[in-house]
Amino acid sequence: MTASDMCTGCGACVAVCPIGAIKLLPNSEGFLRPVKQDNCIDCGLCKKIQNISVDVKTKDANAFCIYSNSAEILKKSTSGAVAFGLSVMLFNKGYNIVGAIYDANTDTAKHIIAKNIADIQNMRGSKYIQSHTVEAFNKIVYDKSGAKYAVFALPCQIAGLKLILEELNPEALENVLFIDLFCHGVPSNNLWQNYLASIRNKKDIGKIDSINFRSKKSGWGKYTLEIRDINGNEFSSTEDSGLYFRMYIRNIALQNSCYTCKYRGATSEADIKLGDFWQRGIEAKGEGMSSVLTFSQKGYDAINELADFTIKPLDNSTVLSAQLNQDIPIPNIRQEILNSLANEPFDKTIKMFNKYERKQELTRKIKKLGELLKG
Numbered sequence: 001m002t003a004s005d006m007c008t009g010c011g012a013c014v015a016v017c018p019i020g021a022i023k024l025l026p027n028s029e030g031f032l033r034p035v036k037q038d039n040c041i042d043c044g045l046c047k048k049i050q051n052i053s054v055d056v057k058t059k060d061a062n063a064f065c066i067y068s069n070s071a072e073i074l075k076k077s078t079s080g081a082v083a084f085g086l087s088v089m090l091f092n093k094g095y096n097i098v099g100a101i102y103d104a105n106t107d108t109a110k111h112i113i114a115k116n117i118a119d120i121q122n123m124r125g126s127k128y129i130q131s132h133t134v135e136a137f138n139k140i141v142y143d144k145s146g147a148k149y150a151v152f153a154l155p156c157q158i159a160g161l162k163l164i165l166e167e168l169n170p171e172a173l174e175n176v177l178f179i180d181l182f183c184h185g186v187p188s189n190n191l192w193q194n195y196l197a198s199i200r201n202k203k204d205i206g207k208i209d210s211i212n213f214r215s216k217k218s219g220w221g222k223y224t225l226e227i228r229d230i231n232g233n234e235f236s237s238t239e240d241s242g243l244y245f246r247m248y249i250r251n252i253a254l255q256n257s258c259y260t261c262k263y264r265g266a267t268s269e270a271d272i273k274l275g276d277f278w279q280r281g282i283e284a285k286g287e288g289m290s291s292v293l294t295f296s297q298k299g300y301d302a303i304n305e306l307a308d309f310t311i312k313p314l315d316n317s318t319v320l321s322a323q324l325n326q327d328i329p330i331p332n333i334r335q336e337i338l339n340s341l342a343n344e345p346f347d348k349t350i351k352m353f354n355k356y357e358r359k360q361e362l363t364r365k366i367k368k369l370g371e372l373l374k375g
Helices: 012-016 071-076 082-092 117-123 133-139 155-168 170-175 188-203 243-249 296-302 318-319 334-343 347-374
Strands: 021-024 032-036 062-068 095-101 109-112 151-152 175-180 206-216 222-229 234-237 272-276 290-294 311-316
Touching: 012 021, 062 071, 062 082, 062 272, 062 296, 062 318, 071 109, 082 095, 082 109, 082 117, 082 175, 082 272, 082 290, 095 117, 095 133, 095 311, 109 133, 133 155, 170 175, 170 347, 175 296, 188 243, 188 296, 188 334, 234 272, 243 347, 272 296, 290 296, 290 318, 311 318, 334 347
Parallel strands: 095 151, 151 175, 175 272
Antiparallel strands: 021 032, 062 290, 062 311, 095 109, 206 222, 222 234, 272 290
């Protein structure tokens, strides 16, 4: 099996393989891709569960703006703390909570099944890197015990997991609550590894003890990266000064499938979709608010069981108008950046990107001046 250019790296094809004949490995551009091993028996299972072939339709949804009433909980969460609130509530009801943590041993993200509240604490906050899902997905797919799961993952990962369950363990579908996200896209791991190496070289940062990709230190609306190593050394940068988020926000190094993602807005295979709530006209909660869509009775019931949260029902359009609902133009410098990240010193990539930014800013100013002159 050869991974298509539109592969999302969700890991479903790897998890479904009955003999472990597919490995999920980073390609030269830094994106996770399936690689067929020599022991493949050509059973065809992997081809049945490719989420790129799924015809996803926009669904009717109930929309909400939600945030925790606890200032302490809000402070430690990316937006309104809904993911954390759901995780704790469902864990206490007997659900296995599946979510992404940062693995300091490999400086990557991976999905785990929480054993305790401490594991759920480690799942808190957005991870702006591609996550390894296979180990956790395998456990869900082959669990015939009737155990309940709540799975937090990207929309493409949720779609892949549902396809496996439909194929191999359809009875389990009723026992799984699927929660996905309003996703901006998956950046190259080469970008993250190069950026992290540059921080370590300049700031004396060792093995990471804690990382927060969206700290609220500079306010909820800022992309503030905070890192603390095992020796107590700290580093932080905002979207204005930090190269990683500048490149992320400008869509420079996303994987191919992200530019034309089919899971935007209200297109989803999940029961619940979560994200930041940016819409104006709603009384603001400065520490963070969450946009929430529910696509099933199961999802609706879970949201309305949240305790100590403010829950404001809204019209769908209010939530969706502030989210990414269209394809993203591919920057003309993308391939050059990806090639540079893979083959050249990071300083050269930085210079290339800074030159691109200056050119883009000049273009914007000229366009704005032209509009003013036209009156």
